[in-house]
Amino acid sequence: MASTPLNDTMITGTQDYASIDQSISSLITDQKRHTRPWFFMFALGLMGTGLLATSITWLLYQGIGIWGNNIPTAWAFDIVNFVWWIGIGHAGTLISAILLLLRQPWRNSINRFSEAMTIFAVMCAGMFPLLHTGRPWVAIYWLFPYPNIMALWPQFRSPLMWDVFAVSTYFTVSLLFWFIGLVPDFATLRDQSKNKFARVLLALASLGWRGSNRHWHRYEQAYLILAGLSTPLVLSVHSIVSFDFASSVVPGWNVTVFPPYFVAGAVFAGFAMVLTFAIPIRKLYKLEDLITMRHIDWMAKIILATGLIVAYGYTLEMFYAWYSANPNEWDLTLLRRLSGPYSWAYYSLIVCNIVAPQVFWIPWCRKNLTIVMIVCQFVSVGMWLERFVIIPMSLTANYLPSANRMYYPTFWDFGMFAGTIGFFIVLMFLFIRFMPVINIFEVKDLLYKMLGHRDSLIAHSAIEIPDLLENSDTVEIPLAGGAH
Amino acid sequence: MAQIFKPSANSVAKLTLISVVLGVPSLWLAIAGLSRSPANTKVDVPLNQPVPFSHQHHVWELGLDCRYCHTTVEKSSYAGLPSTETCMSCHSQIWTNSPMLEPVRQSYETNTPIQWNLVNKVPQFVFFNHSIHIARGLNCNICHGAVNNMQITWKGNSFQMAWCLQCHRAPERYLHENKTAEGQTPRQQVFNMYWQLQEHGLKDLPEKEKQLADGHFAGSDEAADLEAGKELIKKYGVHTQQLADCSVCHH
Numbered sequence: 001m002a003s004t005p006l007n008d009t010m011i012t013g014t015q016d017y018a019s020i021d022q023s024i025s026s027l028i029t030d031q032k033r034h035t036r037p038w039f040f041m042f043a044l045g046l047m048g049t050g051l052l053a054t055s056i057t058w059l060l061y062q063g064i065g066i067w068g069n070n071i072p073t074a075w076a077f078d079i080v081n082f083v084w085w086i087g088i089g090h091a092g093t094l095i096s097a098i099l100l101l102l103r104q105p106w107r108n109s110i111n112r113f114s115e116a117m118t119i120f121a122v123m124c125a126g127m128f129p130l131l132h133t134g135r136p137w138v139a140i141y142w143l144f145p146y147p148n149i150m151a152l153w154p155q156f157r158s159p160l161m162w163d164v165f166a167v168s169t170y171f172t173v174s175l176l177f178w179f180i181g182l183v184p185d186f187a188t189l190r191d192q193s194k195n196k197f198a199r200v201l202l203a204l205a206s207l208g209w210r211g212s213n214r215h216w217h218r219y220e221q222a223y224l225i226l227a228g229l230s231t232p233l234v235l236s237v238h239s240i241v242s243f244d245f246a247s248s249v250v251p252g253w254n255v256t257v258f259p260p261y262f263v264a265g266a267v268f269a270g271f272a273m274v275l276t277f278a279i280p281i282r283k284l285y286k287l288e289d290l291i292t293m294r295h296i297d298w299m300a301k302i303i304l305a306t307g308l309i310v311a312y313g314y315t316l317e318m319f320y321a322w323y324s325a326n327p328n329e330w331d332l333t334l335l336r337r338l339s340g341p342y343s344w345a346y347y348s349l350i351v352c353n354i355v356a357p358q359v360f361w362i363p364w365c366r367k368n369l370t371i372v373m374i375v376c377q378f379v380s381v382g383m384w385l386e387r388f389v390i391i392p393m394s395l396t397a398n399y400l401p402s403a404n405r406m407y408y409p410t411f412w413d414f415g416m417f418a419g420t421i422g423f424f425i426v427l428m429f430l431f432i433r434f435m436p437v438i439n440i441f442e443v444k445d446l447l448y449k450m451l452g453h454r455d456s457l458i459a460h461s462a463i464e465i466p467d468l469l470e471n472s473d474t475v476e477i478p479l480a481g482g483a484h
Numbered sequence: 485m486a487q488i489f490k491p492s493a494n495s496v497a498k499l500t501l502i503s504v505v506l507g508v509p510s511l512w513l514a515i516a517g518l519s520r521s522p523a524n525t526k527v528d529v530p531l532n533q534p535v536p537f538s539h540q541h542h543v544w545e546l547g548l549d550c551r552y553c554h555t556t557v558e559k560s561s562y563a564g565l566p567s568t569e570t571c572m573s574c575h576s577q578i579w580t581n582s583p584m585l586e587p588v589r590q591s592y593e594t595n596t597p598i599q600w601n602l603v604n605k606v607p608q609f610v611f612f613n614h615s616i617h618i619a620r621g622l623n624c625n626i627c628h629g630a631v632n633n634m635q636i637t638w639k640g641n642s643f644q645m646a647w648c649l650q651c652h653r654a655p656e657r658y659l660h661e662n663k664t665a666e667g668q669t670p671r672q673q674v675f676n677m678y679w680q681l682q683e684h685g686l687k688d689l690p691e692k693e694k695q696l697a698d699g700h701f702a703g704s705d706e707a708a709d710l711e712a713g714k715e716l717i718k719k720y721g722v723h724t725q726q727l728a729d730c731s732v733c734h735h
Contacts (some may be wrong), residue, residue, distance in 0.1 A: 147516075148646070149519060149520060149642075149644040149645065149646050150644070150645035150646055150649075151645060151646035151649045151650075152645070190488070199488055200488060203488040203489060207497075208489070208493070208494070208497070
C-alpha cells in the first residue's frame, strides 16, 4: 500500500511533539492549571466519599437490615449498583483492548482515562457484593477457594463463584494494562519534572524506562499480550454477571439473551460515562485538539449501535415471556413491568435507553456537546433503571403469590450509591491532577503516522492540522502523503 | 541530567520482585501452618486449672468412671462439669488437709463454684451433642485423646471443622465394636473399654481399643475395618446421607 491518507482528524491545531507533551504533562507539572472547577468537583466528590464512609460504618455496625432488602427481594440496590458499576468499566476495556487489536488509532487519546475509569468503577462495584455478604471480613473464605480448616470449598457450579473470578481477574488485568501503558509516560514526566520528590516517585513508577529499542520492543509485546487477555474479558465479565440471573429460575431472570444483551448494555453505559467525563474535561483543560469532535462523534455512534442491541434485548425479553408460555414469566411482564407499582421504572427505562439515543442518527446532534451530554445522562440513568427493573422488580413477584412483597429502598441504599459516585469522582479528579490523562507517547505516535511517517516535518516546525470535520468528513490531510 | 538512582537500584528492584514472589506464598503458608498448629489449636498444650486435677490419677489409677463427674454425657448435649459436692463426696474423707485441695474446700465453704477453665470447646454456632455420639458407640478418647493418661488435661484434637468432617463424611472409618463384649449396647461399649482397661490392663484389649486407650486412634482405612464400619452404620441407623449437611451442626 503506497499511502493511506488519514481522513479523520484525531489531532487538530498546530502541533509538534513538544506541544503534545506540553498540553498533557503540564496538567501534572503545572499544578496552577487546576482551578476552581477542579476544587469544586473534588470537594463534591469528598462529600460523597464521606457519605459512603458513613453508610459503610453504619452498615457494619448495624447490619444489612438498614437497607430495604427483604425476602423475597434479597438482591436489591446492592446488586443493582454492582452491575451498574461493573458495566461502566467495560468501555475502558473495549477501548484499550479491542480497539488496539483492531488497530483503531482513535483510541489513543481516550484510552488512558477510560482505563482509569474502568479501574475506579470496578473498585466501586466490588464494594457492593462484599458488603452484601454482611460480614466482609470473613468473605474471603466464602468467596475464594483455598484448602481451609473447615474442609469446605465454595460451590463451583454457582455463577456467583464464577463472578468472583471474573471480577477479580478483570480488575487485575485492567490494572496491569493501565500501569504498563503508563510506564513510558511516567518516564516522560520524570524527565520533565522539576520537583525532586515528584521525580523520585515518577522514576520509581517508570521502572527505569530509558526508551531504548529493547524497552519499546518489550513494552509492545507486554501490551499486546495484555490486550489479548483483556479482549475476552470484555465479553466474559458481564456475561458471567448476567449468569447470576440467567441461570436461576426466577421469572424475569431466566432468559438466554442475557449475556450478549448485558455486554452490549455495559458498553453502552460505559461510553456514556466516558463522554460524561471527556466533554467537560477537554473543555476545562483545553484538550479539544487531542480529544476532537471526531472522537465524540464516534463514541456517540457506538452508543447508538449498542443502544439498538439493548433495545433488541428488551424486545426479546418480552418475546420470551410470551413464547415460553410460562404463566409466571408472562404475569411478571404484564403485571410487574407493563403495569403495576413499578411500571414507571420500566417506561422510564424505555425512554432513557431506547428513545433518547435515537437522536444520534442526526449528525448535528452528535456534534452538539450539550445534546451529547444530555443523552449520556439519559443512558446512565436508563442503564441503572434496567438493572433495577431486572433485579428487585423481578424478585417482588415470585411463584407463590403469598410470598409477593414490595421493595422500598431506604436512605442508606441511596446513600451508599451516591457515596460511590462521590468516591468515583474523587478518584477521577485525583487521576486528572496527578497522572497523564491522555496517552502522551501514543498521541505522538499518532501524529507521526498522520503526517506520513515523516519525523523531520514535526521536528523542524510545528504543523498546523486543520479541523477537517468542520468542513467535510473525508478531506485528506494535505501532508499525509509519505510512504509507509 | 543527573541520574535519579544509582545502578544498585536495579539489584534492589530485582530483590524486591523476588521477595514478593517468595514472600507472599510464604506468608500464606505460614498463616496456614500457624492456624493448624498447637499455637492456635492448643492441642497437646496442658491448660492449668484452679485445682491441679489429674485425670490420670482418678481415671486410670483409681478407676473412676467418666460418668461419675461428667454425669449428663449420655443424656444431654453437654457432658457436664462436676459440682464441688461431687469432689467433696471423697475429699471430705480423704486428703482433707491437702493444700492442693484448698480451693475445693474454699468453694464448698463459701458456696461458690470452682471456675474451671474449659479445655474442649466449640463455637456458639456449633450445636454439638454428646448423647448422640455416645449412643452410637463413639469412645470418649476418639475426640478427647487419651484422657486416662493426662495429668493436667489438654485438648486431644483441634476441633476444627475439617477434623469433625473426617468422621461426618466417612463414619465407617471410626465406628467399631468390641466383639468380645457380646450383647452390650453401643453406649455400654464406650464405658466397657475403660472398665476392661482397669480390670485387665492394655494387653487384653482388642487392637482398636488399645489404640484408643493410647490416644492414637485416628480412623482406619483397612478394608476389613471399613466393611465392619459400614455394617455398624446400618446396625446403629446412622443417617450418612445427611451427616455432612450444614444443618446437622449449624441448626
